[in-house]
Amino acid sequence: MEGIGALLVIIAISIVGLWIIFYFVPVGLWFQALVSGVRISLVQLIFMRWRKVPPRIIVQAMIEGTKAGLTLNRNELEAHFLAGGRVSKVVHALVSAQKANIPLDFKMATAIDLAGRDVLEAVQMSVNPKVINTPPVTAVAKDGIQLITKARVTVRANIKQLVGGAGEETVLARVGEGIVTGIGSSLSHKEVLENPDKISKTVLDKGLDAGTAFEILSIDIADIDIGRNIGAVLQMDQANADKNIAQAKAEERRAMAVALEQEMKAKAQEARAKVIEAEAEIPKAIAEAFRSGNLGIMDYYRIKNIEADTNMRDNIAKSSDDNKKK
Structure with a gap:
């Protein structure tokens, strides 16, 4: 039993070791490249692993380019992948451009890809607008x-x-x-x-x-x-605007007229007050004239008669105006 267990352990270790070897030494990928006419050494494939570049992507791109008659450089493909580019898209675009007789070189294709544009879609759009x-x-x-x-x-x-x-x-x-x-x-x-x-x-x-x-x-x-x-619509809006402006100006003129009327009324009241004030001085002046001997009693009665006659004429004039209005 101990011999069988040790044998199983040796087999398991051998399987794991072979898997590790074939992972870092992609013999199958190397053989696929060899039969496709792509010359690349096993050492380079191992170095790709260490450079964090998937060998399968590079090898398949080189195989596709070689079969299409393109000359691709492995270092340039690796550099494009490490720069964040899409190697498969670029190679597909180069092959499509060659078949459609569209001038497109590797440098331009990688620049378009790194600029964030889909270079394969661009080539297809050149063929099919x-x-x-x-x-x-x-x-x-x-x-x-x-x-x-x-x-x-x-x-x-x-x-x-x-x-x-x-x-x-x-x-x-x-x-x-x-x-x-x-x-x-x-x-x-x-x-x-x-x-x-x-x-x-x-x-x-x-x-x-x-x-x-x-x-x-x-x-x-x-x-x-x-x-x-x-x-x-613009003419209607302009007409409404003109109407509003005219109404505003008319209202402004009306307000000014009302203000002027009130001002004139105030001035009339002021003038009337001055007249009343002046009339209040007349009795004083008459009294002073009596004291100084400049005015006699007959003169005084004559003034009163004139004043009464004036009042009577004013009342008659007012009565005539009232009758005409009726």
């Missing part, structure tokens, strides 16, 4: 009618501009701006409805794809809806 639907774009023609437009933009990836080039958002913004400008320069909304292709041609001629990662192939107006009559 992509259609981007714009959101509804609202613009107003010169006759004041609002138009709501939707467009389809057909783009193709521009490989040379993928690094540092603007994305889809910039293309959509520029197309929307061009549509607004084209509709705004039209004399009538009917002109836009009759010839929508005129707007798309005008927008396309502006070179909106400059500095972007895409090449615009066509801009097609998909739908145009008529919105509100913005011109009429």
Whole structure:
């Protein structure tokens, strides 16, 4: 029994040792590369393990490139992986670009990949253009009618501009701006409805794809809806504003007139007070004239008669005015 147990332990240790050896010495991967025409030594595969680079990814990429007629450098593939790149995507893109006769070298492909863009999708988009639907774009023609437009933009990836080039958002913004400008320069909304292709041609001629990662192939107006009559709304708003301004000015003039009337009433009351004050001095003056001998009794009665006659005439005049009003 002891001999059988020792034998089992030796077998287990041997299995673990073989697994460790084959893990660090990927003989099967080396043989696969050898029969595929890729020359790479077992030592290099072991060193890849120590450099934390998965040998299978590098070897499969080199096999794919070799079968496609590409010349790939192992060190460059390892460097790209260690920089955070996607080696398989880059090699797939290089193979696809070669088959489609698209000029793309390894340096450009790795730069695009490290920039965060999908280089394989870019190559596929170069072969099969992509259609981007714009959101509804609202613009107003010169006759004041609002138009709501939707467009389809057909783009193709521009490989040379993928690094540092603007994305889809910039293309959509520029197309929307061009549509607004084209509709705004039209004399009538009917002109836009009759010839929508005129707007798309005008927008396309502006070179909106400059500095972007895409090449615009066509801009097609998909739908145009008529919105509100913005011109009429603006005229109504202006008329209401003018009316409010006129009312405010009229109210200001009325307030000034009321203030002036009150001021005149105050001045009249002030003048009347001065008259009453002056009249209060008359008896004093008469008394002083009596004492000084400048006024006699007959003079006094004559003044009283004149005053009574004046009061009588005033009362008669008031009675006539009242009768006329009735």
